[in-house]
Amino acid sequence: MRTLFFAIITLITLNSCSESDNTPSPFVPVTITPVLIGKGNDISGLTQISLKITNQTDWNTLLSSMNTVSNTFAQTTIDFVNYDIIAIIDDERPCTNFSINIDSITEYENNITVQYSSSGDINNCFNAVVQPYHIVKIPKSSKPVIFQ
Secondary structure: OHHHHHHHHHHHHHHHHHHHHOOOOOOOOEEOOOEEEEEEEEEOOOOOEEEEEOOHHHHHHHHHHOOOOHHHOOOOOOOOOOEEEEEEEOOOEEEOOOEEEEEEEEEOOOOEEEEEEEEOOOOOOOEEEEEEEEEEEEEOOOOOEEEO
């Protein structure tokens, strides 16, 4: 009788575990903490762009187009096996107090979303043509990036 009791308890336990194990858990969005590569407004003449860079060739192309500032970057050698670059370059602006900021980066089930904003005040600035940029490094991902 005791063996039958333990067999029934074991069967109930196995059935209750197997039902919950078969239910996939929902994807929970993850906030990505980026590593700063470079930020400023000391360039001009580039096309406004928001992009994910996944290889050394594309990174070298961007660096050469920004050659006047790339020597002030925190890093220029990137391990593209483990990291991607997120780069946002704004339109040219008429004065020096304009900036662009990556506000958040969130990984969702099917994509990575980059929230960014720009700021500046044309009424209170030193006149000079500048182009704000913000470049960060994030962990490698095959997911597409959506810029908002």
